[in-house]
Amino acid sequence: MAGSAGLALCGQTLVVRGGSRFLATSTASSDDNSLFVYDCNTAEKKSQENKGEDGPPFVPGSGAILASTFSESGRYFALTDDSKRLILFRTKPWQCLSVRAVVRRCTALTFTASEEKILVADKSGDVYSFSVSEPHGCGRLELGHLSMLLDVAVSPDDSFILTADRDEKIRVSWAAAPHSIESFCLGHTEFVSRIFVVPGYSELLLSSSGDGTLRLWEYRSGHQLYCCHLASLQELVEPCSQKRLAASRIAFWRREGCVALLCDCTPVVYIFQLDALGQQLRYRQRLSFQHCVWDVAFEEARGLWVLQDSREAPLVLCRPVDGHWQSVPESAVVQTVSGVLRGHWAMLAGCAGADAGFSGLYKATFDNMTSYLQKKEERLQQQREKRQRRQSPPPGPNGQTKGTRPGPAAWSC
Incomplete structure (x- = not known):
């Protein structure tokens, strides 16, 4: 399994992941001492003391990283891999704190705002919490859905856990009592691929879906404020395009109030402005x-970092100039960090985007009505033919229909 490529930024710490490895470096320093490289295949394979709530064993896997995230302050970094492991790091300096087992393969994870817990969402629809201060503590089941979870988020005050599932729902649950549901944000008609609580706007939530929409919600009430059909934007450039758009990343730049949306690992990023x-x-x-974009992330001081499928130019930095977004030419920091990535390109070779698994999440559609109507017509035709045969009397010995009298020509001698 090649795994997916991803990008994460917090402060001036930049992390790029690919396959089973990630590297972390600073955007403020070209010193090699700032570089940290980790391979999940070097992590412990078995650990009796680090079992999850139900005591799941570690299972064989490629170690491919499935999801990763920073804590709010950037002090911690966590990831999950396809060997059902949750790995926690301290970032200053970089150090692996623990390797814990999870019950199912995870689809998303996030830190609480207090940085006391990591919330992990899995493909069976459950959310588990793991302690940060007790890095070897067992996981605790917090809540569950009846379908696969695709993303999880928390409110800025840690009062609510927000979850997005394959069945088009966004659920807002009380963190202190997750069985108590505050609201549902309903309106999507396909799986909800990403949810994002907008920094600085504690009541606002952005969501994207396989239905090709970007929506803005007041999540406590479940009220929808805005809906953009991305196909209408695609139509401006590619008329008659039938491509289905599901966002793999939503990023927000507080400094300018900008939202960046990456869809379907395309070579395109959409920029929106929040009023x-x-x-x-x-x-x-x-x-x-020019190349397929794997992931995007904002750095508050510089702008939008873009990770793309190009060894020669793996990173592009974009920012608005006179209100128009464009790439920053000949940037020393971009050249430095791109040089680091080129030296570790093997981990990115053959990677897919963060949304590589979306294609299997769309609802299957079947046109069984045409087949039903065709078979119904065949049955009716058979019934009509049977009635006609019953109503027509069988022919007599001379080829005449039974029950009819011979004509005058038959009476002649």
Whole structure:
């Protein structure tokens, strides 16, 4: 399994993952001492003391990283891999704190705002919490869905856990009592691929879906404030395009109030602007790149970092100039970090985007009505033919229909 490529930024610490490995470096320093490389295949394979709530054993896998995230302050970094492991790191300096087993393969994870817990969502629909201060503690089941979970988030005050599933639902649950549901954000008609609580707007949630929409919600009430059909933006550039769009990343830049949306691992990033009142999103620009874009992330001081499938130019930095977004030419920091990535390109070779598994999540559609109507017509035709045969009397010995009298020509001698 090649795994997926991903990008994460917190402060000036940048992490790029690919396959079973990730590397962390600083965007502020070219010193090699700032580089940290980790391979999940070197992590412990078995650990009796680090079992999850139900005591699941570690299972063989490729070690491919499935999801990763920073804590709010950047002090911690966590990831899950396809060997059903949750691995926790301290970032200053980088150090692996623990390797714990999870019950199912995970689809998403996040830290609570207090950085006391890691919430892990899995493909069976459950959310488990793991302690940060007790890095070897067992996991605790917090809540569950009846379908696969695709993303999890928390409110800025840790009061609510927000979950998105394959069955089009966004659920808002009380963290202190997850069985108590505050609201549902309903409106998507396909799986909800990403949810994102907007920094600085504690009541606002952004969501994307396989239905090709980006939506803005007041999540406590479940009220939808805005909906953009991405196909309408695609139509401006590719008329008659039938491509289905599901966002693999939603990123937000507090400094400019900008939202970046990456869809389907395409060479395109959509830029939106959130108004000052947080009531409306305005479409601003479509950024096109020469290569498939794997992931995007904002750095507050610089702008939008773009990770793309190109060994020569793996990273692109974009920022608005006179209101128009464009790549930053000949940037020393981009050259430095790109040079680091080129030296470790083997971990990215053959990688897919973060949304590589979305294609199997769409609802299957069947046109059984045409077949039903055709078979019904065949049955009716058979019934009509049977009635006609019953109503027509069988022929007599002379080839005449039984029950009829011979004509005058038959009476002649």
